[in-house]
Amino acid sequence: MKPEILKLLQEKYDKTSQGISVVDLKNALNLPISELKIFLNELHKDKKISVRQGINGKLIYLKK
Numbered sequence: 651m652k653p654e655i656l657k658l659l660q661e662k663y664d665k666t667s668q669g670i671s672v673v674d675l676k677n678a679l680n681l682p683i684s685e686l687k688i689f690l691n692e693l694h695k696d697k698k699i700s701v702r703q704g705i706n707g708k709l710i711y712l713k714k
Contacts (some may be wrong), residue, residue: 658679
């Protein structure tokens with residue numbers, strides 16, 4: 651699941667130079683938010699993603 655999340659983040663960044671919201675990830679992966687948060691926490695601990703505050707909530711970015 652982690653590679654799929656990273657792939658979606660990269661595709662979103664390539665298209666718009668922006669991050670993706672948790673809700674958009676949830677909808678794209680058809681996962682409950684509780685399960686998605688587990689994967690996102692692991693990616694954050696591995697320093698693969700970063701989280702920033704956007705206008706309408708938190709956005710997830712690939713860490714470069």
